[in-house]
Amino acid sequence: MNKPEKQISTGSVQATIWNNAKGNTSYKTISLTRRYKDQNGKWQSSNSLRLNDLPKAQLALAKAYEYLVLREGVEESIEEELVL
16 A cells, blocks of 8 residues: 555644555646544544534645645646756
């Protein structure tokens, strides 16, 4: 399995950024999970969110978006410098 590029946690909600490649194309995907302890105290993951998780999910996704947009800008600047 791929190693994540970045993990952004806001409380129990986590956005994970993944690098993907298909042929000559590379792209990023984001997965959203909620971590919690079950009745036995064991950590579990879920893709379902509760009402109180929604603001945390919104923040985690906004931070993931910000990270990707800023990183894309840096990569474009580096590519421009290499061309010049």
